[in-house]
Amino acid sequence: MMLYLLDHPVDLFVMVVVVLLLAHEFGFRLRAWAKNRDDNDWEKEVHQARNQVGLLLSLLIGFTLSMALNRFDERKQLVIDEANAIGTAYLRAGMQAESMRSDAQELLRDYVDARLAIFGRTTEIDEHGVEVKRARQIQDQLWKQATSAAQQTPTPIVGLYVSALNDVIDLDAKRVAARRNRVPPDIWALMTVLAVVTSLIIGYGQRRRAALLTFVPVFTVAISMSLIADLDSPVHGLIQVSQQSMQLLSDDLHKQFSAQLNQE
Template identity: 35%
Template structure:
């Protein structure tokens, strides 16, 4: 069963916009607090506040780099898993020609149906658990039919260079489908994102507090830094949202294979 965290139910654009408003709000609160204690704070404490501000911003940069690396790696893994699945299915489709002649039409029909299911399920969000469960069950049924056909082929022609080669390819198809499904569930832990958000807000507050102590508001630099950090956070969240964010894995490899298999079948 697909399980997503709390944040997955919200749009990445809405989360990024909320973060931007949040950091600006905390910056304003920090500025007003800094202005309030300005006269009670000596130069040494102001310098110490500047050092703490640099440390917090350094921690934020570290977390941004770490989290971006995690989300990018997961996106790359999902992309490679789709390509591996397309290659595995393509190889199995070619090896259908090694099966006994009477089994080839059925195998082609099953692979056409299988590819159609894999392409269509790729457009369904992970939060639509009922629809995805239905597609996964139907996919498992087609896999079972293909495996039964492979066993029948092995009885008719037990040679490893014919039926054996097809069985090996079919096994890779099943493994690649399971691997791709597993990678869809591997995302950046939500606690890491929440920690990033806390440090994000704290950075806005400490920048505002430091400005308040100096008595000078730095609106343009703070706004620029806030917008840039928000954009990076948006990319991190969007990369980590399979089937939901704006940045999606390109399914053209599977789609082109499906179209090629369908066209070949239509010609026959």
């Protein structure tokens, strides 16, 4: 259930609002049973406890938001890096002998399309999926070609192409790892506990019902947690890493290929 909510920020927002409102109501009812509820010193202690727990919650939310934002920026940068790496490999493939130039460039065009199919989906990556198998197959074909060319003609031009192809393959692993790098569940659990405790103490410290004091803290925490989940989720949510760089590269490579065919 928790993993589902972390991948669906809208549902998480609704759940957090409901839980925190229940905690607030429970705290408010507890105050009615307190014997010293009219004691000013006791009330000051309640407010101090509320401020201390609320401050800790605020710091944890800020820390977690920073973590999620860094992971989001990393995934976004890796899309640009992979597009640049594939584009560089494509250009260097064009410098090779005709025996491998056309095949390598065709495979790289197919590889871009396969990568778009993998990371453009709104589901988790299936390691046994058709797109993943196709991408791995293309990697193997490209590397076998490059290895054969390096053994037969170990020139600096071939070496440059091999280096670029190695970067392409490395970025595959980096993007998969970045997609799986999420905010640890322990942090989510601690943030949830602090949010519930804070809402309970706020309700406990209220002498009378006040919509502003009830809903503003609840919605603030719920929005913050939903935003963190949205940034942290690589699949669902409103904020997603754009694949525009890869899409532009795919369009450009196919246009170049079409132009070459027209010239011939």
